[in-house]
Amino acid sequence: MSDGRFALARVIGVLVIAAGAAALLGVVVGGNFGRTLDIAALVALAAAPGVRLVVLMVSWVRQRDYTYAAAALALAFLIIVSVIGTSIWR
Amino acid sequence: MEVGGDLLIIALAVVTSTLGAIGGLGGAIILVPLLTFGGMSITSAAPLGLVSVIAGSVAAGRRQASDGTVNHRFAVVTELGATSGAVVGVLLSGVLSERVLLWCLAVFAIAAALLGARRKGMRWQPDTNLTVADVGERPGSLSGAYLLDHSVVPYTPSRMPLGVCLMALAGVVTGLAGVGGGFLKTPLSSEVMRLPAKVAAGTSTFTIGLTASVALVLMAIDGRIVAADAALVVLGSLVGGTIGARVQTMLSPPVVRRTTAVALVAIAIVLVIRA
Numbered sequence: 623m624s625d626g627r628f629a630l631a632r633v634i635g636v637l638v639i640a641a642g643a644a645a646l647l648g649v650v651v652g653g654n655f656g657r658t659l660d661i662a663a664l665v666a667l668a669a670a671p672g673v674r675l676v677v678l679m680v681s682w683v684r685q686r687d688y689t690y691a692a693a694a695l696a697l698a699f700l701i702i703v704s705v706i707g708t709s710i711w712r
Numbered sequence: 713m714e715v716g717g718d719l720l721i722i723a724l725a726v727v728t729s730t731l732g733a734i735g736g737l738g739g740a741i742i743l744v745p746l747l748t749f750g751g752m753s754i755t756s757a758a759p760l761g762l763v764s765v766i767a768g769s770v771a772a773g774r775r776q777a778s779d780g781t782v783n784h785r786f787a788v789v790t791e792l793g794a795t796s797g798a799v800v801g802v803l804l805s806g807v808l809s810e811r812v813l814l815w816c817l818a819v820f821a822i823a824a825a826l827l828g829a830r831r832k833g834m835r836w837q838p839d840t841n842l843t844v845a846d847v848g849e850r851p852g853s854l855s856g857a858y859l860l861d862h863s864v865v866p867y868t869p870s871r872m873p874l875g876v877c878l879m880a881l882a883g884v885v886t887g888l889a890g891v892g893g894g895f896l897k898t899p900l901s902s903e904v905m906r907l908p909a910k911v912a913a914g915t916s917t918f919t920i921g922l923t924a925s926v927a928l929v930l931m932a933i934d935g936r937i938v939a940a941d942a943a944l945v946v947l948g949s950l951v952g953g954t955i956g957a958r959v960q961t962m963l964s965p966p967v968v969r970r971t972t973a974v975a976l977v978a979i980a981i982v983l984v985i986r987a
Contacts, residue, residue: 631777638771638950645946648939649718660939663946664763668929670770671922678784687851690785697792701926704799709933711803 633677634670641666672698718944720750721760725948726955729768733956734963735972736916737979738765738894738924739949745982756938759931762924763942764949765894769921771953772914772960779961780847780858781914786869786907789854790879791919794897797880798923801887813888814987817896818980824899825976828909828969836908838863858911860965867908875905894920895979898972909965913972914957 641663648659675698682691724746732739740761747757776782842857842864849856855868869875878900886893894916902912931937960968 628778631774634770634774634777638774638954641767641770641946642950645943645950648943649947657939660943664928664932664937664939664942667763667766667770667946668925668932671766671918671925674773674918675788675922678788682785682851685851689852690788693785693788693792697788697795700792700795700799701922704795704802705926705929707799708802708930 629681630674630677634674637666637670637673641670672701721747721941721944722948725764725767725945726952729764729771729949729952730956730959731971731975732765732768732894733772733917733953734913734960734968735975736894736898736913736920737972737975738917738920739768739952740765740924741895741979741982742975743945745986755936756941759928759937760941760945762928762931763937763945764952765924766921766928767946767949768953768956769917769924771950772917772957773921773953775954775957775961776914776917779914780849780856781910781960782918783849783854783856783869783907783911783915784918785849786854786901786905786911787915787919789872790876790897790901790905790915791922793876793880794883794886794893794919795923797883797885798887798893799883801884804884804888808888811987813885814983817885818983818987821895821976821980821983824895824903825973825980827903828899828976829973831903831969832966834865834908834965835906836865836867838865842866856911858908860910865908867906867911869901869905869907871905875900878904893923895976899976902969909969909972910960913960913968917953 644659644663648656675694679691679694724743728739728743743764744757744761748754838860846857846864847859857864857866882893882896897919898912898916901907901915902909
């Protein structure tokens with residue numbers, strides 16, 4: 623059952639380390655540079671679930687599992703539309 | 713903020729994210745009231761709750777992906793229903809009073825806790841014919857196998873149409889009430905769609921991270937995030953999510969179910985206090 627779970631775990635691990643290091647440095651350094659690092663940590667984190675969805679979609683296409691790749695694409699589309707729609711509606 | 717206050721935020725994030733990762737409940741529903749009890753306004757605490765959910769979800773995801781305790785295909789299918797429902801819920805916000813909604817959610821949390829705690833033993837048993845190479849998802853289906861101690865447990869979710877409809881309904885309610893909904897998704901996956909308790913928790917941890925990241929982007933557009941406080945929560949929740957995923961690996965499925973039931977009762981109490 624090869625589904626690239628270790629590759630996915632590695633991608634997640636890189637994001638965790640990047641976000642954690644940026645947040646830790648941001649807290650320790652403080653000031654404007656520290657704030658920039660805090661924001662970088664938040665951006666890395668906020669992007670992580672979306673990156674994970676894209677990685678899954680690509681791996682499912684590679685496995686020729688087109689049904690679930692299409693479902694992931696539909697979910698990504700739904701999320702993007704809901705973000706844009708909600709921000710305009712509010 | 714003082715060093716003591718910073719350390720308190722980190723400690724609260726560690727504890728709530730650990731609990732959240734064990735049961736797939738997120739933990740923001742507990743963290744946000746705790747922060748507000750400490751004097752923080754709900755406007756400032758809510759984005760920190762989302763940051764905590766995302767950080768806990770990402771940190772736990774690494775371990776859960778390698779142990780096969782996340783079924784991503786199941787997550788994507790059910791999340792299509794839950795996200796559609798949440799959009800409808802947001803559009804309908806104001807139709808029901810917040811008080812009524814919170815009471816409904818509290819009753820659901822108690823019912824889910826009782827359902828999970830009442831069930832004995834393991835629904836899915838280890839298969840000695842399977843090896844570690846079989847751990848993971850089965851391409852083209854929602855079936856899979858996860859690692860439990862040194863054995864491999866295969867599973868196949870069932871009652872998917874009913875489950876996805878209920879997920880959509882849960883999405884409507886969470887959209888209306890403005891809560892994450894991890895405490896609805898885990899019991900629905902486990903008790904209705906018959907996913908193993910650990911896989912239900914791991915899968916829910918992934919989906920709530922996805923939902924929370926969308927909500928966080930919306931709050932960032934509104935300029936509601938204080939980066940310095942958020943960085944403290946990131947630190948605490950990354951540690952908490954990692955600990956939670958590790959602890960979940962060591963616990964047996966019935967213990968995970970009982971721990972989740974206790975957390976659900978705590979959530980119900982928080983919801984009743986909020987109502």
